[in-house]
Amino acid sequence: MHNNFTLREWDSQFFNRRIFSFGLPVIEISSHDWPKNSLTTVKVDSANSFFLDEVNKHKFSFVEGELVFKKLLPVTIKSALITDFGAYIATDSSLDELKFIVSDLYVNSRFREPWFTPTERNSFYQMWVENAVLSKFDDCCLVLKNEGSISGFVTIRIRGGEATIGLIGVPEPFQGQGIGKKLLELVQDYCVAKKATVINVATQTSNISAANLYSKTGFAIADISYWFYKQV
Incomplete structure:
Protein backbone atom coordinates (compact mmCIF):
# COMPACT_ATOMS: atom_id res chain seq x y z
CA MET A 1 0.00 0.00 0.00
CA PHE A 60 -10.79 16.22 -0.53
CA SER A 61 -14.14 17.56 0.69
CA PHE A 62 -14.27 19.81 3.73
CA VAL A 63 -16.30 18.20 6.52
CA GLU A 64 -15.95 20.19 9.73
CA GLY A 65 -13.59 22.35 11.74
CA GLU A 66 -12.39 21.36 15.20
CA LEU A 67 -11.64 23.69 18.11
CA VAL A 68 -9.60 22.38 21.03
CA PHE A 69 -10.05 24.30 24.27
CA LYS A 70 -7.68 24.06 27.23
CA LYS A 71 -8.08 25.13 30.85
CA LEU A 72 -5.30 25.16 33.43
CA LEU A 73 -6.58 24.23 36.85
CA PRO A 74 -5.70 26.77 39.57
CA VAL A 75 -2.74 25.58 41.61
CA THR A 76 -4.20 27.32 44.67
CA ILE A 77 -7.03 24.77 44.93
CA LYS A 78 -6.00 22.35 47.67
CA SER A 79 -8.90 19.95 47.33
CA ALA A 80 -12.05 19.46 45.32
CA LEU A 81 -15.28 20.94 46.61
CA ILE A 82 -16.80 17.49 46.05
CA THR A 83 -14.89 14.62 47.63
CA ASP A 84 -17.27 11.72 47.00
CA PHE A 85 -18.22 11.29 43.34
CA GLY A 86 -20.10 8.02 43.82
CA ALA A 87 -23.47 9.68 43.31
CA TYR A 88 -22.32 11.21 40.00
CA ILE A 89 -20.59 8.24 38.34
CA ALA A 90 -22.86 6.46 35.85
CA THR A 91 -23.25 2.70 36.21
CA ASP A 92 -24.62 -0.06 33.99
CA SER A 93 -28.13 0.84 35.12
CA SER A 94 -27.85 4.19 33.30
CA LEU A 95 -26.69 2.77 29.97
CA ASP A 96 -30.07 2.52 28.26
CA GLU A 97 -30.95 6.10 29.21
CA LEU A 98 -27.56 7.43 28.12
CA LYS A 99 -27.73 5.60 24.78
CA PHE A 100 -31.16 7.08 24.18
CA ILE A 101 -29.87 10.58 25.02
CA VAL A 102 -26.89 10.46 22.61
CA SER A 103 -29.10 9.35 19.70
CA ASP A 104 -29.37 12.37 17.37
CA LEU A 105 -27.58 14.57 19.93
CA TYR A 106 -24.46 15.08 17.79
CA VAL A 107 -25.94 15.71 14.36
CA ASN A 108 -23.17 18.19 13.45
CA SER A 109 -20.27 15.89 14.25
CA ARG A 110 -17.84 14.80 11.53
CA PHE A 111 -19.68 11.46 11.37
CA ARG A 112 -22.31 12.96 9.12
CA GLU A 113 -24.04 12.38 5.83
CA PRO A 114 -23.20 11.64 3.07
CA TRP A 115 -20.20 9.79 4.52
CA PHE A 116 -21.99 8.22 7.49
CA THR A 117 -25.67 7.48 8.02
CA PRO A 118 -27.53 8.79 11.10
CA THR A 119 -27.76 5.18 12.32
CA GLU A 120 -23.97 4.75 12.04
CA ARG A 121 -23.39 8.07 13.81
CA ASN A 122 -25.73 7.19 16.66
CA SER A 123 -24.18 3.73 17.04
CA PHE A 124 -20.73 5.30 17.28
CA TYR A 125 -21.70 7.66 20.12
CA GLN A 126 -23.69 4.96 21.88
CA MET A 127 -20.59 2.78 21.85
CA TRP A 128 -18.49 5.70 23.11
CA VAL A 129 -20.73 6.41 26.10
CA GLU A 130 -20.98 2.68 26.88
CA ASN A 131 -17.18 2.35 26.87
CA ALA A 132 -16.96 5.34 29.23
CA VAL A 133 -19.44 3.83 31.68
CA LEU A 134 -17.53 0.55 31.55
CA SER A 135 -14.15 2.38 31.80
CA LYS A 136 -12.95 0.82 28.54
CA PHE A 137 -11.66 4.06 26.99
CA ASP A 138 -12.67 7.12 28.97
CA ASP A 139 -12.25 6.61 32.71
CA CYS A 140 -15.86 7.29 33.63
CA CYS A 141 -19.09 9.06 32.79
CA LEU A 142 -20.36 11.65 35.27
CA VAL A 143 -24.07 12.50 35.29
CA LEU A 144 -26.35 15.11 36.78
CA LYS A 145 -29.94 14.16 37.53
CA ASN A 146 -33.24 15.95 37.91
CA GLU A 147 -36.01 14.00 39.65
CA GLY A 148 -34.35 10.73 38.69
CA SER A 149 -33.75 11.59 35.02
CA ILE A 150 -30.31 12.37 33.60
CA SER A 151 -30.16 16.11 32.90
CA GLY A 152 -26.56 16.10 31.67
CA PHE A 153 -23.53 13.86 31.28
CA VAL A 154 -19.82 14.11 30.57
CA THR A 155 -17.12 11.50 29.95
CA ILE A 156 -13.56 12.03 31.18
CA ARG A 157 -10.16 10.48 30.57
CA ILE A 158 -7.08 11.42 32.63
CA ARG A 159 -3.56 10.49 31.61
CA GLY A 160 -0.37 11.92 33.12
CA GLY A 161 -2.17 14.70 34.93
CA GLU A 162 -3.96 15.84 31.77
CA ALA A 163 -7.73 15.41 31.54
CA THR A 164 -9.71 15.17 28.32
CA ILE A 165 -13.46 15.59 28.07
CA GLY A 166 -14.72 13.04 25.55
CA LEU A 167 -18.46 13.54 25.27
CA ILE A 168 -20.57 16.16 26.98
CA GLY A 169 -24.28 16.46 26.45
CA VAL A 170 -27.54 17.81 27.78
CA PRO A 171 -30.87 16.21 26.77
CA GLU A 172 -33.20 18.56 24.93
CA PRO A 173 -35.74 18.94 27.81
CA PHE A 174 -32.95 20.32 30.05
CA GLN A 175 -31.17 22.56 27.56
CA GLY A 176 -30.99 26.29 28.31
CA GLN A 177 -30.97 25.73 32.08
CA GLY A 178 -27.26 26.13 32.80
CA ILE A 179 -26.61 22.37 32.94
CA GLY A 180 -23.52 22.66 30.73
CA LYS A 181 -21.87 25.04 33.18
CA LYS A 182 -22.73 22.73 36.10
CA LEU A 183 -21.18 19.79 34.23
CA LEU A 184 -17.94 21.70 33.71
CA GLU A 185 -17.85 22.64 37.41
CA LEU A 186 -18.32 18.96 38.25
CA VAL A 187 -15.53 18.00 35.85
CA GLN A 188 -13.18 20.52 37.45
CA ASP A 189 -13.86 19.15 40.93
CA TYR A 190 -13.33 15.61 39.69
CA CYS A 191 -10.07 16.53 37.93
CA VAL A 192 -8.72 18.37 40.98
CA ALA A 193 -9.53 15.34 43.14
CA LYS A 194 -7.64 13.15 40.64
CA LYS A 195 -4.69 15.60 40.67
CA ALA A 196 -5.05 16.63 37.03
CA THR A 197 -3.59 20.03 36.18
CA VAL A 198 -5.22 20.76 32.82
CA ILE A 199 -8.50 19.97 31.06
CA ASN A 200 -8.84 19.66 27.26
CA VAL A 201 -12.06 19.53 25.28
CA ALA A 202 -12.76 19.58 21.53
CA THR A 203 -15.84 20.79 19.71
CA GLN A 204 -16.91 21.59 16.16
CA THR A 205 -16.30 25.10 14.86
CA SER A 206 -20.01 25.18 13.97
CA ASN A 207 -21.02 24.55 17.60
CA ILE A 208 -21.14 28.18 18.66
CA SER A 209 -23.03 27.53 21.90
CA ALA A 210 -20.41 25.03 23.10
CA ALA A 211 -17.54 27.36 22.14
CA ASN A 212 -19.18 30.22 24.05
CA LEU A 213 -19.71 27.98 27.08
CA TYR A 214 -16.06 26.98 27.21
CA SER A 215 -14.87 30.55 26.71
CA LYS A 216 -17.09 31.83 29.53
CA THR A 217 -15.90 29.13 31.95
CA GLY A 218 -12.16 29.80 31.71
CA PHE A 219 -11.16 27.71 28.69
CA ALA A 220 -8.97 29.15 25.94
CA ILE A 221 -8.56 27.99 22.35
CA ALA A 222 -5.38 25.92 22.06
CA ASP A 223 -5.73 24.51 18.55
CA ILE A 224 -7.84 24.84 15.39
CA SER A 225 -7.88 22.19 12.70
CA TYR A 226 -10.02 20.98 9.79
CA TRP A 227 -11.33 17.56 8.81
CA PHE A 228 -11.46 16.53 5.15
CA TYR A 229 -12.79 13.33 3.55
CA LYS A 230 -12.35 11.71 0.17
CA GLN A 231 -14.60 8.87 -0.95
CA VAL A 232 -13.00 6.56 -3.52
Missing part, protein backbone atom coordinates in the same frame (compact mmCIF):
# COMPACT_ATOMS: atom_id res chain seq x y z
CA HIS A 2 1.12 3.56 -0.72
CA ASN A 3 2.92 5.18 2.22
CA ASN A 4 0.41 8.03 2.53
CA PHE A 5 -2.42 5.69 3.56
CA THR A 6 -2.84 4.06 6.96
CA LEU A 7 -5.80 1.81 7.65
CA ARG A 8 -7.89 2.96 10.63
CA GLU A 9 -8.47 -0.52 11.96
CA TRP A 10 -10.99 0.22 14.72
CA ASP A 11 -13.05 2.55 12.51
CA SER A 12 -13.00 0.09 9.64
CA GLN A 13 -14.18 -2.75 11.83
CA PHE A 14 -16.87 -0.71 13.58
CA PHE A 15 -18.35 0.82 10.41
CA ASN A 16 -17.76 -2.32 8.35
CA ARG A 17 -15.90 -0.54 5.55
CA ARG A 18 -12.35 0.43 4.75
CA ILE A 19 -11.43 3.76 6.31
CA PHE A 20 -7.95 5.23 5.96
CA SER A 21 -5.94 8.13 7.34
CA PHE A 22 -4.12 10.24 4.78
CA GLY A 23 -0.56 11.09 5.79
CA LEU A 24 1.04 14.46 5.08
CA PRO A 25 3.24 15.64 3.42
CA VAL A 26 2.26 13.82 0.25
CA ILE A 27 4.76 11.45 -1.30
CA GLU A 28 4.36 11.02 -5.06
CA ILE A 29 0.88 9.70 -5.57
CA SER A 30 -1.16 8.89 -8.67
CA SER A 31 -4.84 8.12 -9.21
CA HIS A 32 -4.35 4.35 -9.09
CA ASP A 33 -2.63 4.59 -5.67
CA TRP A 34 -5.87 5.52 -3.90
CA PRO A 35 -7.46 2.59 -2.03
CA LYS A 36 -10.58 1.60 -3.94
CA ASN A 37 -14.03 1.46 -2.31
CA SER A 38 -12.84 3.32 0.76
CA LEU A 39 -13.15 6.52 2.76
CA THR A 40 -9.91 8.45 3.34
CA THR A 41 -9.79 11.03 6.14
CA VAL A 42 -7.28 13.72 7.06
CA LYS A 43 -7.09 16.39 9.77
CA VAL A 44 -5.02 19.48 9.00
CA ASP A 45 -3.89 22.26 11.32
CA SER A 46 -5.61 25.50 10.31
CA ALA A 47 -2.29 27.38 10.19
CA ASN A 48 -0.61 24.91 7.83
CA SER A 49 -1.40 26.50 4.46
CA PHE A 50 0.97 24.13 2.63
CA PHE A 51 -0.88 21.01 3.82
CA LEU A 52 -4.26 22.68 3.18
CA ASP A 53 -3.17 23.27 -0.42
CA GLU A 54 -2.11 19.63 -0.72
CA VAL A 55 -5.50 18.43 0.53
CA ASN A 56 -7.32 20.71 -1.90
CA LYS A 57 -5.10 19.54 -4.76
CA HIS A 58 -6.21 15.95 -4.13
CA LYS A 59 -9.89 16.97 -4.14
